Amino acid sequence: MEIRYRTRFAVDDTALSRLHARAFDYAETPFAWGRVLGQPATVTFVGAFLGADLVGFAQARRTDPGQAGLLDVAVDPDRQRRGIGLALVRHVIRDVEAAGLSRLLVEFEPPLSEFYFGRCGFSRRDATTGVRWLSRPQPPV
Numbered sequence: 001m002e003i004r005y006r007t008r009f010a011v012d013d014t015a016l017s018r019l020h021a022r023a024f025d026y027a028e029t030p031f032a033w034g035r036v037l038g039q040p041a042t043v044t045f046v047g048a049f050l051g052a053d054l055v056g057f058a059q060a061r062r063t064d065p066g067q068a069g070l071l072d073v074a075v076d077p078d079r080q081r082r083g084i085g086l087a088l089v090r091h092v093i094r095d096v097e098a099a100g101l102s103r104l105l106v107e108f109e110p111p112l113s114e115f116y117f118g119r120c121g122f123s124r125r126d127a128t129t130g131v132r133w134l135s136r137p138q139p140p141v
């Protein structure tokens with residue numbers, strides 16, 4: 001079955017809490033994702049769906065003028081290493097760029113340097129921080 005990517009989907013707090021806990025390996029804790037994602041600081045959020053099942057997620061939140069942070073990039077452990085994480089980050093980058101922001105920052109653990117620097121196109125700020133510079137969308141001529 002094909003993975004489908006949906007931006008600003010109708011959030012099921014239970015499903016997203018479960019996915020997040022499974023991906024980041026902690027005991028599942030209910031979290032009001034829908035409320036948080038509805039805040040003005042949210043630039044975008046994207047879900048990866050296999051049928052009705054949420055198997056991946058990523059969001060970007062505005063942190064400074066012109067800048068957003070990439071957060072909560074999570075793929076279900078049973079579905080990792082199939083390109084879902086990369087596709088989610090690409091969707092977020094597209095949306096952040098379309099929102100007119102000029103840079104997207106991410107912090108990560110050292111084992112993910114190949115994912116962010118090698119595959120997602122982030123430039124190295126230091127060993128565990130990357131920045132992706134974005135061109136502002138051009139107005140139509």
Ligand SMILES: CC(C)(COP(=O)(O)OP(=O)(O)OC[C@H]1O[C@@H](n2cnc3c(N)ncnc32)[C@H](O)[C@@H]1OP(=O)(O)O)[C@@H](O)C(=O)NCCC(=O)NCCS
Nearest residue numbers: 023073074075080081082083084085086107108114115119
């Ligand atoms: C990080 C994460 C989102 C990557 O998602 P994914 O769907 O597994 O990644 P992709 O399949 O798109 O990976 C693309 C490439 O990135 C690199 N990569 C991805 N995960 C990697 C890992 N754990 N270690 C090293 N390289 C990795 C590989 O080059 C991979 O290509 P390959 O599988 O052909 O070797 C996923 O592993 C995850 O949810 N991890 C737990 C939560 C987490 O740490 N999130 C990041 C927070 S900053």
